[in-house]
Amino acid sequence: MTDETIKQAEEHLQKADPILGKLIKSQKLLLREPRTDYFFSLCRSIIGQQVSVAAATTIFARFEAITAVNPKKVFKLTDQAVRKIGLSRQKASYLHDLAEHFIKNPKVYDHLDALPDDEVITDLVAVKGIGIWTAQMFLMFTLGRPDVFAPDDVGLQRAMTNLYDWEETPTKQLLNDTASVWRPHRTIACFHLWQSLNNQQD
Numbered sequence: 001m002t003d004e005t006i007k008q009a010e011e012h013l014q015k016a017d018p019i020l021g022k023l024i025k026s027q028k029l030l031l032r033e034p035r036t037d038y039f040f041s042l043c044r045s046i047i048g049q050q051v052s053v054a055a056a057t058t059i060f061a062r063f064e065a066i067t068a069v070n071p072k073k074v075f076k077l078t079d080q081a082v083r084k085i086g087l088s089r090q091k092a093s094y095l096h097d098l099a100e101h102f103i104k105n106p107k108v109y110d111h112l113d114a115l116p117d118d119e120v121i122t123d124l125v126a127v128k129g130i131g132i133w134t135a136q137m138f139l140m141f142t143l144g145r146p147d148v149f150a151p152d153d154v155g156l157q158r159a160m161t162n163l164y165d166w167e168e169t170p171t172k173q174l175l176n177d178t179a180s181v182w183r184p185h186r187t188i189a190c191f192h193l194w195q196s197l198n199n200q201q202d
Helices: 003-016 018-026 039-047 053-065 069-076 079-083 089-104 115-127 132-141 154-164 172-180 186-201
Strands: none
Touching: 003 018, 018 154, 018 186, 039 053, 039 089, 039 132, 053 069, 053 079, 069 079, 069 089, 115 132, 132 186, 154 172, 154 186
């Protein structure tokens, strides 16, 4: 995403959703460079499933130190190494299966960039351990797709609850309905919401 596309997205979001617009005006969006290594990206997302950002960062750092995020090394991880990294057996099996896909064909997912979002999700969730949330993170952070929303993401749920002063945990319907006015720039909206959580911790 270029600075110009981000600016256009933010202008649209401010008009479409004044409450979100106030948040956008209050912070400068900090964007990371898109991840270009598909295996790295998918491993990172699998490790990040159902754990806090802090825990995922710690576990992935150990994983990276031991495997260099190399499919052959990941495939050969021993039980002892899995325990040292702090991976559950389930996630270790998911990573093992993913590594096997890349060992058999290092370009197994090189076609994804040419597919529409829904087809990317379909291809990815066919792999054991990759669910819709992981595929959505891949769309946002690796392929840089502009209009992705992940209603199952706990961070987004918390950020939206804070922003809109909801008294109860929002339903998926409420989350999707609220995000519908952000189209076609839901990804930028999500980035701002995640960043608002970081800012609250400062």
